[in-house]
Amino acid sequence: MTVLLMLCMIVAFLAADWVVQKLRAAKVARLAVQRGTVLAGPPEGIGLALNHTWMKMEKGVAVIGTDEFLARMLGAVESFVLPGVGSTVAPARPNIALAHGERKIRLASPVAGRILEVNTGVLRNPRLALGDPYGNGWLLKVSPDPAQGKASGSVTGAAAREWLRDQMSVAKEFLTGVAPRTSFASLPDGGEAAEGALLHCDAAAWEEFERRFTTIHALQPATT
Numbered sequence: 001m002t003v004l005l006m007l008c009m010i011v012a013f014l015a016a017d018w019v020v021q022k023l024r025a026a027k028v029a030r031l032a033v034q035r036g037t038v039l040a041g042p043p044e045g046i047g048l049a050l051n052h053t054w055m056k057m058e059k060g061v062a063v064i065g066t067d068e069f070l071a072r073m074l075g076a077v078e079s080f081v082l083p084g085v086g087s088t089v090a091p092a093r094p095n096i097a098l099a100h101g102e103r104k105i106r107l108a109s110p111v112a113g114r115i116l117e118v119n120t121g122v123l124r125n126p127r128l129a130l131g132d133p134y135g136n137g138w139l140l141k142v143s144p145d146p147a148q149g150k151a152s153g154s155v156t157g158a159a160a161r162e163w164l165r166d167q168m169s170v171a172k173e174f175l176t177g178v179a180p181r182t183s184f185a186s187l188p189d190g191g192e193a194a195e196g197a198l199l200h201c202d203a204a205a206w207e208e209f210e211r212r213f214t215t216i217h218a219l220q221p222a223t224t
Helices: 002-036 068-074 120-124 157-181 203-213
Strands: 047-049 053-058 061-066 079-081 096-100 103-107 113-118 140-144
Touching: 047 157, 068 096, 068 157, 068 203, 079 120, 103 203, 157 203
Parallel strands: none
Antiparallel strands: 047 053, 053 061, 061 140, 079 096, 096 103, 113 140
């Protein structure tokens, strides 16, 4: 009986150790993915504005959304706050918001004009902007106002990819700096921000992030 009990204890110990090793391996695998992850950049025909919105023209209509950098940093936010059809937008008017609880990141449209259509799919399911930011995750369709001048500056192609890489590096430094006052865990050596990293930060960090990353006049394009 004693021998049988000891065998059961050994089997239980080995099973528990196997589970622990599997969980540890899964965690290491997730970190490895973070280290190797590179933002792909926008498809052809899409320009990134320097507040992490994007725009493409379709038959004279500006289609606007948020880029993959914001998707990575905020993950699946709870909601988008968008102005309605017929409202006007402009680069100096931050009336688009990504919200999670009481925290918000405000953005301005990269072009001035009148809203023709709002993506109700994103309003119902904000994860669309996370999974397909340059496609089904678009936010607004705008009729540009020529009297308001050209759209704010943007980057495309290789310049956009380089700028996104630079923004990820800056974001890593930003997150490391705010970590002591939040529940955010330290980044792995050589790693990038995990999906939804900003969700672990406090309201003050969200305000600072908005000032540094999503305010058009505060940003400069990467040099190529």
